[in-house]
Amino acid sequence: MLYRHGDVLVQSVSEQRVSDLPAAHPRPGVTLARGEVTGHSHRFRDVASVQLYTVGADTYAQVLAESAELIHEEHATITLPRGLYKVWMQREYSPEAIRRVLD
Amino acid sequence: MLASLGTGSLSAAQARKAILSGQVCGPLSFRGRLDLSGEKNFRLPEHLSGDTLDISGTQLSALPEHLQVRELIAKNLPLSEVPASLRVQFRLTLDGCARLQHLPQNLTVGSLSLQDCLSLETLPEGLNVCFLNVSRCEALANWPRQAEVSFGHLLARDCLSLRGLPSWLSQLAQLDLSGCRGVTALPPHLKISGWLDVAGSGLTALPAQRPALRWRGVRISERLAFEPETISGAEIMAEPNTEVRRVMMERVGYERFLDEVGARVLDRDTDAGGERVLVWVELPEDEPFVAVCVSCPSTGRRYTLRVPPTITRAQAASAWLAGFDEPSLYRPAVEA
Numbered sequence: 001m002l003y004r005h006g007d008v009l010v011q012s013v014s015e016q017r018v019s020d021l022p023a024a025h026p027r028p029g030v031t032l033a034r035g036e037v038t039g040h041s042h043r044f045r046d047v048a049s050v051q052l053y054t055v056g057a058d059t060y061a062q063v064l065a066e067s068a069e070l071i072h073e074e075h076a077t078i079t080l081p082r083g084l085y086k087v088w089m090q091r092e093y094s095p096e097a098i099r100r101v102l103d
Numbered sequence: 104m105l106a107s108l109g110t111g112s113l114s115a116a117q118a119r120k121a122i123l124s125g126q127v128c129g130p131l132s133f134r135g136r137l138d139l140s141g142e143k144n145f146r147l148p149e150h151l152s153g154d155t156l157d158i159s160g161t162q163l164s165a166l167p168e169h170l171q172v173r174e175l176i177a178k179n180l181p182l183s184e185v186p187a188s189l190r191v192q193f194r195l196t197l198d199g200c201a202r203l204q205h206l207p208q209n210l211t212v213g214s215l216s217l218q219d220c221l222s223l224e225t226l227p228e229g230l231n232v233c234f235l236n237v238s239r240c241e242a243l244a245n246w247p248r249q250a251e252v253s254f255g256h257l258l259a260r261d262c263l264s265l266r267g268l269p270s271w272l273s274q275l276a277q278l279d280l281s282g283c284r285g286v287t288a289l290p291p292h293l294k295i296s297g298w299l300d301v302a303g304s305g306l307t308a309l310p311a312q313r314p315a316l317r318w319r320g321v322r323i324s325e326r327l328a329f330e331p332e333t334i335s336g337a338e339i340m341a342e343p344n345t346e347v348r349r350v351m352m353e354r355v356g357y358e359r360f361l362d363e364v365g366a367r368v369l370d371r372d373t374d375a376g377g378e379r380v381l382v383w384v385e386l387p388e389d390e391p392f393v394a395v396c397v398s399c400p401s402t403g404r405r406y407t408l409r410v411p412p413t414i415t416r417a418q419a420a421s422a423w424l425a426g427f428d429e430p431s432l433y434r435p436a437v438e439a
Contacts, residue, residue, distance in 0.1 A: 002425075004375075004438040006399065009425050023162060025181055025202050028222065034241075034263055054201045054221065056179070075401040076439035090424050093409045095349060095390060 006075045007090040008033050008042045010061070014083035018053055018062055027052040032059070032070075032087050040073040059087045112153065122147065129167070140176070183222075198236075206230070214255070224264075226250065237262060238279070259283055260300075268293070280304040281319050301328050302350075318354075321346045331355050336363025345389045357394055357407035360384075369393070370417040375400040375438035381410075381417040395420035401439050 003010040010032075018024050030044040030052065044050040049065035063082050070078045111132065113121065118133035123145050130150035139145070140159040147163070152171040159178035166182065171190040179199040187207035195210075197203060198218040209229035216236040217223060225245040226237075233255035237243055243262050246269035253274050259265065261282035270290050278295050280286050281302035288306070295314035302318040309316065309325050316328050326333060327347075331354035339360060342348040352360050366382035373379060376398035384392040391412045398405050410420040422433030 002435045004435040078437055078439050088426055091426060093411050
């Protein structure tokens with residue numbers, strides 16, 4: 001299942017486990033992305049409910065509780081059930097290169 | 104100081120064979136470029152010294168004590184720190200070490216590259232380098248009280264947590280602050296002899312010293328950098344340099360650009376935010392400008408986002424933006 005939270009995309013990959021991911025390293029914090037203009041951020045409400053992982057350049061979020069709330073100052077809250085999720089940012093086309101959208 | 108490379112040192116090939124066999128213990132000295140990148144299941148001996156060592160992508164989670172080399176390339180390793188006994192003379196590359204949190208105090212090296220070190224929140228006290236690259240260190244928020252980055256470059260592209268530059272920064276050839284929204288001013292005594300890249304930074308005026316300006320590598324004028332509201336759509340269409348024209352479109356804003364030049368609607372539908380429109384503008388001697396105009400379902404705010412010119416459907420544009428090259432695979436269950 002695919003979730004869209006502003007420019008953050010979150011896809012359930014619950015058929016996988018963290019142990020299946022090669023070289024997954026725990027990442028501190030529960031913030032997925034921060035808007036550097038506003039200081040607002042896409043983050044999980046409860047720090048105990050989620051563990052983030054870095055796998056190379058990819059980010060994964062393991063929801064450890066029954067569910068976890070993905071929040072942002074301006075976007076409606078999305079509730080993610082327990083499971084493993086891949087997280088990435090929306091892209092924007094530039095003739096020179098593909099770069100991250102900065103909100 | 105570097106260990107002297109006496110006649111007792113091994114060639115890089117001999118050292119590589121000895122290390123991969125697991126039959127080596129330090130001290131060990133090598134000549135030339137010792138490339139162990141991508142190798143697995145080996146350990147480096149303590150007191151290893153030599154010219155260039157590449158251990159990128161090896162999954163080493165710690166560096167040995169008393170490693171002394173002229174150049175160390177250690178990209179994409181799960182290091183959380185490097186030992187204080189490490190000595191690198193010319194260039195230390197730790198790009199992509201996403202777990203790296205601590206560097207030793209008084210680290211001294213000619214060139215230090217820390218690109219994509221996502222967990223790094225601060226740099227060490229007493230750091231002394233000529234060239235420093237901290238691009239995309241998204242957690243980097245604190246500078247040391249005393250350090251030196253001098254005469255070379257400071258590349259800090261997309262450092263989203265930075266809120267300023269340190270007062271000890273006094274002389275640089277090049278400074279890249281593109282994407283550093285939180286950096287709104289330069290240290291008053293900073294002299295830049297080459298260029299300053301201000302794309303998407305928080306700077307709103309040229310510093311008194313007036314260095315040459317760049318916008319993500321494109322040489323631009325002060326007006327384009329800081330007074331984009333004075334630029335018209337007609338001026339953009341008349342600009343002969345395609346690179347500068349792209350920057351002009353970005354600075355003016357796609358919405359105003361489309362309003363002023365008259366865009367053709369390619370496709371129109373609805374998504375969770377409401378109406379979604381794909382528009383097209385022919386550009387002289389350049390690929391067409393194609394963009395999708397959407398509304399955020401939470402805020403109602405309107406966004407215009409550029410997409411590849413091969414896209415002809417609004418849904419395919421949203422799919423591409425979300426990372427899906429195959430539009431049918433993009434089916435968000437929840438959008439907020």
